[in-house]
Structures are given as structure tokens and as C-alpha cells.
Amino acid sequence: MNRLENKVAVITGGNSGIGFATAKLFIAEGAKVIITGRRQDAVDKAVEELGDQAAGIVSDTGSMQDINKLRAQVAAIHPSIDILFLNAGVAKFIAIETADEAIFDEQFNINVKGSYFTIQQLLPLMKDGSSIVLNTSINAHIGMPNAAIYAASKAAQLTLIRNLSAELLGRKIRVNAVSPGPVSTPLYDKFGMSEEQRSATASNILSQIPIGRFGTTDEIAKIVLFFASDDSSYLLGAELIADGGMATL
Numbered sequence: 001m002n003r004l005e006n007k008v009a010v011i012t013g014g015n016s017g018i019g020f021a022t023a024k025l026f027i028a029e030g031a032k033v034i035i036t037g038r039r040q041d042a043v044d045k046a047v048e049e050l051g052d053q054a055a056g057i058v059s060d061t062g063s064m065q066d067i068n069k070l071r072a073q074v075a076a077i078h079p080s081i082d083i084l085f086l087n088a089g090v091a092k093f094i095a096i097e098t099a100d101e102a103i104f105d106e107q108f109n110i111n112v113k114g115s116y117f118t119i120q121q122l123l124p125l126m127k128d129g130s131s132i133v134l135n136t137s138i139n140a141h142i143g144m145p146n147a148a149i150y151a152a153s154k155a156a157q158l159t160l161i162r163n164l165s166a167e168l169l170g171r172k173i174r175v176n177a178v179s180p181g182p183v184s185t186p187l188y189d190k191f192g193m194s195e196e197q198r199s200a201t202a203s204n205i206l207s208q209i210p211i212g213r214f215g216t217t218d219e220i221a222k223i224v225l226f227f228a229s230d231d232s233s234y235l236l237g238a239e240l241i242a243d244g245g246m247a248t249l
């Protein structure tokens, strides 16, 4: 399949989970891909696995210093880009009684501020008619204990699709979002929970998914491909919820 032939894509947080699966699929569809990540070893390993159509940049989406360097780093690899997938994100579930400013700022810095300013910095490299896709979350739509900060950050991210689609209309840049329900990725290992808490949370989440299983990274990657390709050429400010029926049934 060659749905992304001659296209260049940047995927933030591309060394793992949904970002990595999307990088693999984009390359299989003919694209050249630049992944970012915050750990050199993880980025190097991912690029090695992705092969010679991939390049990696170590860049922390939570750092304005790194974001401000990203345009030059990308341009040194490819002079222009066609697709930007804002996927880097963190989820820290915590009760309101114990949450502090640091855990709030971390999620908003990476998920919201990082997405917004990454778009700002890479826009000059984006061709007219490019596609921007945000990885938001079902948590922007549902209530779940201990998820308030993460959910608020994802809801804020979601507002970017309509506002930036409107703002970038003159350049025909489309901004859309995929909002996954629970997907099996290393994200859950990074919640900061004990093994026991993690397994209880996973069982609790599973009981709320009508289709009876977590989603796979490949299932989400196919939706990102749809938004990234011309197949979705009439979609702006659109969100596709992929949640096994969690919020919709």
C-alpha cells in the first residue's frame, strides 16, 4: 500500500506504544518518518527497528527549550513535512487529596503546552494541505476516579482540533484527533502505581469496555493513517473515538 508515498511525517513520542505502531504503519505506506522521544537509548532502539526510512530526534515535549530547537533539527533531516502526529503524552492518575502542583504541571506541560508549541514551531515546515493529528483520549469524555488532571489535559488538547483547523484554514492544514479508549501500551506501567493497584485498575477498566478487551496499538495507528492520508480530505476539526464502546454504548 502506498497511501503515504512521498510524504514526510513527524511523530512525537514515537519510541513506544501507539506512536511506534503508527511510525511502522506510516513507513509501510511509503512515508519517511521522524520520531521524537525524550530518551536517547529508546529513540535509537526504535529507529533501528523501524529501518532506514526512519530518523530520530531526542526532544522533550515538556521542555520549551527542546521545542524551540525542534524545527531546525527536523529541517536538518527533511526540509518540509506533510504530517504531524502529536502523540507524546503522559498519564498520571492520582486522587485529588494527594495531587500536587508538580503532577498537574507535568501533564499540562507535555500534553497541552507541548502539543500547542510543537505545532507552532513546526508549522513553517509544514506544506499547505498538511495533516495534523492529535492523540487525545476517551478520558476527555468520561468521568473516572483519579483521572481529573489527565482528563482535563486531554480535553484541552481536543479543543485544538477545531480552533487550529479554523486558524489554519488559509493553508488548508487539517487538524483532527483520535481519542482512544484503553489500549495495551507501556503507558500503564508509568502511572506510578504498585503492581497490585495497576492490576486492580486494569480489571476495573476492562469491566467498563463493552467489547471486552483493550484496544491494540495497530487499531489506533490505522485511524491515525486515515486522518494523515487523503482518505480524510474532507475532515477538519473531527474526532474519532476508538474505545470498544466504553463511552458510546
Ligand SMILES: NC(=O)c1ccc[n+]([C@@H]2O[C@H](COP(=O)([O-])OP(=O)(O)OC[C@H]3O[C@@H](n4cnc5c(N)ncnc54)[C@H](OP(=O)(O)O)[C@@H]3O)[C@@H](O)[C@H]2O)c1
Pocket (backbone or CB within 6 Å): 012, 013, 014, 015, 016, 017, 018, 019, 036, 037, 038, 039, 042, 059, 060, 061, 062, 063, 087, 088, 089, 090, 091, 110, 135, 136, 137, 138, 179, 180, 181, 182, 183, 184, 185, 186, 187, 190
Ligand atoms: N494507552 C492508552 O490506553 C491510551 C488511551 C488514550 C490516549 N492515549 C494517549 O496515547 C498517547 C501515547 O501513549 P501510549 O499509550 O502509546 O503510551 P507510551 O507507550 O507510554 O507512549 C508514550 C510516548 O510518549 C513519549 N513521551 C512522554 N513524555 C514525553 C516527553 N515529555 N517528550 C517526548 N516524548 C514523551 C514516551 O516516551 P518514554 O518512553 O520516554 O516515556 C513514549 O514514547 C499519549 O498521549 C496518551 O495519552 C493512550
